[in-house]
Amino acid sequence: MADRTRAEPPLHPAAQGYAALFNEIAILAQLSRARIEARLPDGVTFAQFGVLNHLTRLGDGQTPLALARAFQVPKTTMSHVLAGLAARGLVAVAPNPRDGRGKIVRLTAAGAAFRGAALASVAPDILRIAAALPAELPDGLLPGLAQLRMVLDRDRDGNGDADGDADGDPRG
Amino acid sequence: MADRTRAEPPLHPAAQGYAALFNEIAILAQLSRARIEARLPDGVTFAQFGVLNHLTRLGDGQTPLALARAFQVPKTTMSHVLAGLAARGLVAVAPNPRDGRGKIVRLTAAGAAFRGAALASVAPDILRIAAALPAELPDGLLPGLAQLRMVLDRDRDGNGDADGDADGDPRG
DNA sequence: ACTTGTTAGTGCGGTGTCGTACTATATGAT
DNA sequence: ATCATATAGTACGACACCGCACTAACAAGT
Numbered sequence: 001m002a003d004r005t006r007a008e009p010p011l012h013p014a015a016q017g018y019a020a021l022f023n024e025i026a027i028l029a030q031l032s033r034a035r036i037e038a039r040l041p042d043g044v045t046f047a048q049f050g051v052l053n054h055l056t057r058l059g060d061g062q063t064p065l066a067l068a069r070a071f072q073v074p075k076t077t078m079s080h081v082l083a084g085l086a087a088r089g090l091v092a093v094a095p096n097p098r099d100g101r102g103k104i105v106r107l108t109a110a111g112a113a114f115r116g117a118a119l120a121s122v123a124p125d126i127l128r129i130a131a132a133l134p135a136e137l138p139d140g141l142l143p144g145l146a147q148l149r150m151v152l153d154r155d156r157d158g159n160g161d162a163d164g165d166a167d168g169d170p171r172g
Numbered sequence: 173m174a175d176r177t178r179a180e181p182p183l184h185p186a187a188q189g190y191a192a193l194f195n196e197i198a199i200l201a202q203l204s205r206a207r208i209e210a211r212l213p214d215g216v217t218f219a220q221f222g223v224l225n226h227l228t229r230l231g232d233g234q235t236p237l238a239l240a241r242a243f244q245v246p247k248t249t250m251s252h253v254l255a256g257l258a259a260r261g262l263v264a265v266a267p268n269p270r271d272g273r274g275k276i277v278r279l280t281a282a283g284a285a286f287r288g289a290a291l292a293s294v295a296p297d298i299l300r301i302a303a304a305l306p307a308e309l310p311d312g313l314l315p316g317l318a319q320l321r322m323v324l325d326r327d328r329d330g331n332g333d334a335d336g337d338a339d340g341d342p343r344g
Numbered sequence: 345a346c347t348t349g350t351t352a353g354t355g356c357g358g359t360g361t362c363g364t365a366c367t368a369t370a371t372g373a374t
Numbered sequence: 375a376t377c378a379t380a381t382a383g384t385a386c387g388a389c390a391c392c393g394c395a396c397t398a399a400c401a402a403g404t
Contacts, residue, residue: 011291011295011298012295012299014299014302014303014307015295015298015299015302017302017307017309017310017311017314018298018301018302018305018309018310019298020310020314021309021310021313021314021317022204022298024314024317024318024321025197025200025201025204025317026201026204026205027321028197028201028317028320028321028324029197029198029200029201029202030201030243030244031244031321031324031325032194032197032198032324033198034244035324043389045389045390047390047391063352063353064352064353065351065352065353071202072202072203072206073391073392074391074392074393075352075353075354076353076354076355076391076392076393076394077390077391077392079353079354080390080391080392081390081391084390096352099351099352099399099400100352100398100399100400101351101352101353101397101398101399101400102351102352102353102399102400103352103353119183123183123184123187125327126183126187126190126191126194127184127186127187128327129190129320129323129324129327130186130187130189130190131186132323132327133190133319133320133323135186135189137189137190137193137316137319137320138189138190138192138193139189140316141193141313141316141317141320142189142192142193142196144309144312144313145193145196145197145200145313146196147305147309148200148301148305148309148313149196149199149200149203151301151304151305152200152203152204152207152301153203155297155300155301155304215359217359217360219360219361235382235383236382236383237381237382237383245361245362246361246362246363247382247383247384248361248362248363248364248383248384248385249360249361249362251383251384252360252361252362253360253361256360268382271369271370271381271382272368272369272370272382273367273368273369273370273381273382273383274369274381274382274383275382275383
């Protein structure tokens with residue numbers, strides 16, 4: 001414990017690069033999430049916005065549990081998020097006619113409008129970012145990131161649900 | 173509001189790729205964070221682990237406020253995180269001799285040992301991931317991601333502190 | 345039909361995170 | 375020196391997130 005600020009890497013060299021990669025990803029997620037949250041109106045959560053986006057892009061009529069799995073959050077959390085959205089009239093949660101215990105989540109017109117407005121309020125930020133960076137950067141990064149995500153998805157230990165539909169934070 | 177699951181893109185085409193990129197990053201962050209958290213012992217938080225890593229890599233003797241800025245969290249949050257670490261004896265928070273209102277955060281031997289053990293418990297996961305992917309993937313992605321982070325850092329509106337030392341979730 | 349086990353969702357309590365308001369110290373102007 | 379302003383940290387309350395325990399409904403085997 002002599003030279004504290006210079007701890008030698010306790011990781012296998014092959015893992016070093018991936019550790020740095022995960023670190024960079026976490027930082028970027030933090031930055032972009034903060035950015036989005038700052039643009040969302042009053043009491044609307046990042047998670048709520050994510051659900052609205054998911055319903056818009058992947059389609060209506062999903063069950064709360066399916067949403068919880070898609071976002072990799074406990075079902076109690078999704079229950080809470082949906083309650084907040086329903087209280088604002090942005091989604092409608094109805095009983096599932098096919099399954100007595102289940103529910104069905106539908107996007108309301110107000111929800112779709114809200115999502116559009118929120119997206120529009122974020123657009124200037126993204127445009128400014130895009131203008132400061134090469135246009136081909138996303139195309140260069142996305143395939144590799146998608147590959148990484150796929151491996152992470154498949155590699156889950158305890159949870160055996162690898163449907164590969166994770167969709168954590170959609171904004172476009 | 174006819175065809176709901178097929179909303180036309182309300183975003184400028186130049187922003188589309190970046191929106192998808194941010195989305196992918198958020199998903200990956202969620203997945204990797206969940207992975208790490210599952211490996212941390214009992215009451216230790218992801219945020220606490222991040223602080224330990226930061227102190228190990230970037231050095232001791234920082235102030236709580238500097239840490240809060242580095243992690244992009246409010247100072248109240250950092251105060252809480254440090255209190256938790258101090259209660260476990262993993263860091264020592266002492267008054268700053270140069271500044272009567274400030275404090276100085278130092279990593280204890282127990283803290284360094286804990287960080288090492290936590291890192292070792294995560295290593296197998298990272299190795300498994302690395303084994304399933306090309307070895308050159310991190311090198312291919314990191315420059316672009318760093319570039320993106322730099323732009324995001326510089327582009328902050330309200331907060332004028334762009335010291336560029338963000339370090340959200342280090343694990344290697 | 346009955347029993348067993350699994351799945352969908354909720355109620356409740358604990359805790360992490362954060363905004364607001366406050367104290368104490370430092371800094372700068374006069 | 376004095377006063378105004380800015381900065382470091384804390385106290386407190388609100389809320390998001392999540393684990394645990396529970397109910398209701400489906401599914402399977404007998």
